[in-house]
Amino acid sequence: MTRYTPTAIALHWLTVLAMAFVFGLGLSLAWLNPPASVKPAMFVSHEWIGVVILGLALARLVWRRRHPPPPPLPGPSWQHRVAETVHIAIYTLLLVVPICGYVASTALGYPVVWLGILPLPDFGKNEPLGWQALWVHRRLAWLLGGLIGMHVGAALFHHLIQRDETLVRMVPWLKPLKR
Ligand code: HEM
Structure with missing residues (x-):
């Protein structure tokens, strides 16, 4: 069996970890109305x-x-085509969603400060652009969430039902289930 390289595997699971935080924070901000003392952080x-x-x-x-x-x-071959299309769509959204969020934040007058320490480039305030970028950011974030849901469902289907090596190629410590 040929696996993904250790670097590809590490980058994949780091993305999953970061996505869990970013979705958790985004949804909490949108729905839970957190106290003003923690909202900025x-x-x-x-x-x-x-x-x-x-x-x-x-x-x-x-x-x-x-x-x-x-x-x-x-x-x-249809499964391969669907998987490839979903992967391309996820990669595209992993670029477009953060870029729209960045544009929205800076254009609405909230410059992005990396790790809370390093200020990143600020292209100036432009409220109409900021609101549009925020609208797109939110919609595409939902689309990305939906595609990730499909992607995870497919990975679990391969592992638990088809019992093939799809998931094992991305999770080195896992073994395929007995057929
Ligand atoms: C934030 C969540 C996730 C994102 C953004 C994501 C993204 C991706 C992308 C873009 C690929 C294609 C890699 C490439 O060929 O270059 C991939 C592959 C893969 N992912 Fe994920 N993934 C996520 C979560 C998960 C989870 C939770 C699982 C397992 C339950 C999983 C299982 C897999 C597997 C098995 C592959 C390899 C598929 C194959 O060999 O055809 N992913 N993932």
């Missing part, structure tokens, strides 16, 4: 972790060009 963290996700996505794409993923496992 939650916003700042949501933003700089979003920038980390953008960096991880770029790093993954560069790595992938030099180290192509293992060839697809045997299976119907």
Whole structure:
């Protein structure tokens, strides 16, 4: 069996970790109306972790060009086409969603400060642009969440039902289930 490279695997699971934080913070900010004392810290963290996700996505794409993923496992060609389309869509959204969030924040007058320490480039206030970017950021974040849901469902289907090596190629300590 050919696996993903250790670097590709590490970048994949770091993305998952960062996405868990960024979604958790984003949804809590939108729905839970957190107390004013913690809200700014939650916003700042949501933003700089979003920038980390953008960096991880770029790093993954560069790595992938030099180290192509293992060839697809045997299976119907429609499944391979769907998986490839979903992967391309996820990569695209991993770039576009943080960029829209960044534009929204700076254009609405909240410069992004990485790790709460390092101020990142600020292109100036432009409220109409900021609201539009925020609208797109929210919609595309939901689309990304939906695609990730499909992606996780497919990975679990392969592992638990089809009992093939799809998930094992991305989780080195896992063994395929007995058929
Ligand atoms: C934030 C969540 C996630 C994102 C953004 C994400 C993204 C991606 C992307 C873009 C790929 C394609 C890698 C490439 O070929 O370059 C991939 C592969 C893969 N992911 Fe995820 N993933 C996430 C969560 C998960 C989870 C939770 C699982 C397991 C339950 C999982 C299992 C897999 C597997 C098995 C592959 C390899 C598929 C194959 O070999 O065809 N992913 N993931």
